[in-house]
Amino acid sequence: MTIYLLTGNTSEGRKITMSVEAINESHALSQAYSQYGKLRQYQIMKIDVLQEPYDLEQAPKHFFPKLQYSDEEILQMIERINMNQGSFEEYKAVKEHFDPIIKGAVNSPTLDLSIDEREEIVDHILIDILKEFSYSFSPDRGRLLSYIKMKVRDRVKVYQERLKYVNASNRKSRRLRSIVLKEHFDELSRPEINLDDDLERAKVISTIQVIPEDAFRKVPRKFKEDLFERIAELGIHNELLRSERQKAIFNLAYGPKRLKQIEIAANLKITQGTVSVNMKRAKENILKKIKK
Known part of the structure; x- marks a missing residue:
């Protein structure tokens, strides 16, 4: 085993200096990564223990920061x-x-x-x-x-x-989220049949609830647009949105007219920027309230 001296900056800009005992440079870097994450502008140097140009401490057994507080x-x-x-x-x-x-x-x-x-x-x-x-x-x-x-x-x-x-906590009934999401996507992609409005509402709401917020950003754009159109068709947005402007803009975009933002702006006599901001807030509010 060899002692390596590492210096560098963490992702938060914090400067660190550490010495580790490792088999090679890659092993030393992996130890630094496990403690501080990826280092930027790092330098690594092998130290010959027989020569002592640096006042090195023994390699720590636990990778903890220097304690400033008890x-x-x-x-x-x-x-x-x-x-x-x-x-x-x-x-x-x-x-x-x-x-x-x-x-x-x-x-x-x-x-x-x-x-x-x-x-x-x-x-x-x-x-x-x-x-x-x-x-x-x-x-x-x-x-x-x-x-x-x-x-x-x-x-x-x-x-x-x-x-x-x-359902991660139940090992018997839990299922991979990717599979569940695919099933929901496939279900919504099937040709529509005459479902009762209550069943259709339940189907749309359950689809949104099962998708984590971070995963929703990765959902294909067409799927999200189809989902918002169904929300408009079923009038779900009218129950969830408090702002009359957000309701109007969402309905013009995803209701029967399917207007573009520039057309909505002309229709409501507001700027396209106002349309864009309210559209974004309307979508966020709808998703947030359905997930509650």
Whole structure:
């Protein structure tokens, strides 16, 4: 095993310097990746242990950030934050304290997740630390960071399962989300038959509810447009939207007239920019309320 010295910047711009014991440069970089995520502008240097041009510490057994705060100080800051009495500086300090652990777990190359999914999990994990993990910790469990690292690792696996499966908590009945989505797409693509309006409404709503927000952005444009047209035909938007302008714009776009934005603007005597903004908000509000 050889000792390597690594320097570089994290994705948040934080400068790091670390020494690791590794088989080769790739192994050393993988250890840095597991702790800090992908490094930018990094440099790596093999250190000859017989020569000591650098004052190196022994390679750490655990990849934790340099501790600036004690466990008690961090827990006190978290308590103030949860009571809406903490400052922005305290929130930033808490976030930076746990950031290497969160990023190390979420950015693990063993996880089959997209960039958007990883970013979404990072936000959820920080909330879990603030609202849940910090309160279940006690000094007899050891170091706070060791305990949080264990909890974060386990929770990331749970979030990955939820993204991958529908009904993820039940191993007997859970199904791959990709298969469920394909079934819904296929169902909506079939030639229409004369369904009762209530059944058709239930079908459209269940289709939207089963698609995660991050996955909906990846759905083919034609499928989304067909879905919004069905929402307009069934009048679902009239029940969900409070803004009369949003209702009118959505109906002109996806109702019987199927007008383009420039035509809607002329029809309502407003700018095309106003049409675009209200159209986007109408779609967001419809999806948000159906998913509740």
